[in-house]
Amino acid sequence: MNPASTIHFASPDQGEELARAELYGLLARLWLAPPDDELLAQFRVAVTQAPFEGGHLEAPWQDLVAAMRATDTAGAAAEYDALFGGVGKPEVFLYGSFYLTGFLNEKPLATLRGDLAALGLARDDTRAETEDHMAYGLEVMRYLIAGDDPAVCTLEQQRRFFRSHLQPWVERLCDAVAAHPAAATWRTVADFTRAFMQVETQAFDLLD
Template identity: 70%
Template sequence: MSDTAPIRLAPAAADDSVELERAELYGLLAALWLAPPDEALLRQFGVAVTQAPQQGGPLEAAWEALVAAMRATTADAAAAEHEALFHGVGKPEVFLYGSYYLTGFLNEKPLAQLRDDLAALGLTRDTDRGETEDHVAYVFEVMRYLIAGDGAGDDPTVHNLEQQRRFFRAHVQPWVGALCDAVQAHPRAEVWRSVAAFTRSFVEVETQGFDLLEA
């Protein structure tokens, strides 16, 4: 599984595939939660479309705020904020792991369940990464992979809406909102307050989409 999807910093145009747009947004969010934006990514935000093609859409305001926050920061400032919120010495200010929000502890049963589900999909953790599989960036990257795959050899029994729905319901929807709450409430959050707001809006849209699929 690739580290991140190619990132195009604009909501997809009306004639673009909805699935491509979803995959790109999952890839973008995976990148932003995993590490602070570098100069290249900030330059992309500098020329990003600031308005969604559908005025009044559910992601419009959150996207505009995210673009504005990225344009107002620097790579050094974003790196310092990411370090202060999610790393630092000892216990981080904000945890980024599903097990913590589901049980109050790290490396608990939800992580084991996630690993079982990943194995069933033929996925394993990149051993070069220090984060466990329940890191928010990892589960977003899995969603990107289930939508877009990695190439011509992708298995249609893995890359389909039903697998996306199952993974989202089990490993994204139950806890990502709590992560967003924690970030948005933190007094030191500036850039990631906007990242959290956009993440919340996007997860809400995805939830509504899967609700319709089940109706």
């Protein structure tokens, strides 16, 4: 699974579901690696209106666009490395197992792998990150929304995956990033991600 690398939101005529999928893809891209010149160029011409109607995402989206316009590839790469990279233990972990158990490669990762196998999905072997990486979870959601397998890509599968593998820990990651003194651009990524996760949580709750 390869996170999307472009900013393109569906028009109202194309439907909110496609816009959701594209937003999950964009966030997956931002959590996987710092933006390159092409992505930053797209932010410079991106609309400042939130991808979805309603006030909850408006301010976080505007802050994210402004932050991406204010940075460059070197600055973004340096910040990403300071937060999530480096030699040894990173300042902020991007893996669900850490937030759920305090350790990496624990039972939540094994559970996730089993659920992915049931969906017919597997990790890209060319990537070093394990399946509980933030970006991979977001990319799975993008696939479950916009994928072409009607037996797998259903609203119920979205709800199950979100509740099992994103909702329990993503806001903790966002809080950790927002509280870190080295976070500037990624503080806005975290704030928008948190707001989007809250919107998704409320939407899935309405299905009960």
